Amino acid sequence: MHRDLSWMLQDVLKVPGARHALLLSADGLRRGATDGLGTDLADTAAAALSGLQSVSRSTGKFVDGTNESRWLQTVVEFEGGWLFLNQASAGTYLAVAASPEVDMGDITVRMQQLVQRIGSEMTSPPREAGDHT
Template sequence: MARPPAFRTPRGPEPEEEEGGDGAVNRLRPELDWMLEDLVATVPGTRQVMVLSGDGLRMAHRGADVEFADRLAAACAGVQSLSAAIAQMHPGESREVRLVVVESANGFFFLMAAGPGAYLAALADAGVDAGLMGQQMRDLVARLGDHLATGPRAPEPEPA
């Protein structure tokens, strides 16, 4: 079984910036909609799924409204950064983080590296099959590979 890529943020193509209007499926990267729908359909109890860049920009999402999805994407960037710092404390050559799982009283949070500078995140109910969620996320990441790649935000040019 192929291992998902580790957390890292090299440059890749930038997503198209096109805003969706219904709040259910964001259309920043409409070619990713099928992937998100597939994960929701195959893992009962999934509430929110998103693809985001390493710097916390929402690329596509399925579930809650856009404002909530943007807050979750920003939080994911913080979780990714913290987990990468902790991974550096382990001895050995490979200190890459592949998956972060947080279990709370109300459910689970999953964050997985999904290609250069891209991540797949999910929120699920407390009754979700965490093993099934992890496997389905790994399978999707393996199928999509570089299709999820995105680079960090470029700074805006200074006005002349």
């Protein structure tokens, strides 16, 4: 069973314009979410973001022609703001939603600081057969 790591994510919201943070496993399970992000939206976003990280990681050859580039981050722009997605540790990803006015440098630095401080807590080992948690 995995612990809820929501309490660790609140620090990211100190960046002006940051709206929500979500921690998810590679297989699309919510590991934690900031206050104010409803369970249904968090679960739906975790499943979708799992697919997004997989697609992003598979496009390295398009970027450098070799497939040797390691994926670091995906940034998606919407009319209503930004989505930032990066690897937190093996099998775990951190996503942050932010307003259009967010300082992109500040949010990515804060995300990296969070990942460095709690990386060992964020590791999601592969689920075993019969593990339903």
